[in-house]
Amino acid sequence: MTDYPTTPCASCKQPVIWTVTDKSKRMPVDAQPTSDGTVALTAAGSQVRSRVVEAKFRFGRKDLHKAHFSSCPQANTWRRR
Numbered sequence: 382m383t384d385y386p387t388t389p390c391a392s393c394k395q396p397v398i399w400t401v402t403d404k405s406k407r408m409p410v411d412a413q414p415t416s417d418g419t420v421a422l423t424a425a426g427s428q429v430r431s432r433v434v435e436a437k438f439r440f441g442r443k444d445l446h447k448a449h450f451s452s453c454p455q456a457n458t459w460r461r462r
């Protein structure tokens with residue numbers, strides 16, 4: 382299911398997918414979708430676009446990813462950038 386390119390996180394080495402948000406910001410998400418994920422991915426050319434899905438539309442979906450900012454054990458390093 383994950384046919385998006387992954388790269389190891391610079392901090393924790395977990396595989397992440399680098400995406401571009403609808404605000405044109407680069408955001409890494411966990412490579413594996415989870416049932417408590419919040420981010421929908423779509424391929425757009427060479428980019429992967431990410432969009433946060435509203436809570437009411439998330440129910441029952443298993444294709445959503447977690448922002449790696451929230452799951453990375455090194456999250457503090459991220460936030461300081």
Ligand SMILES: [Zn+2]
Nearest residue numbers: 390392393453
């Ligand atoms: Zn990480």
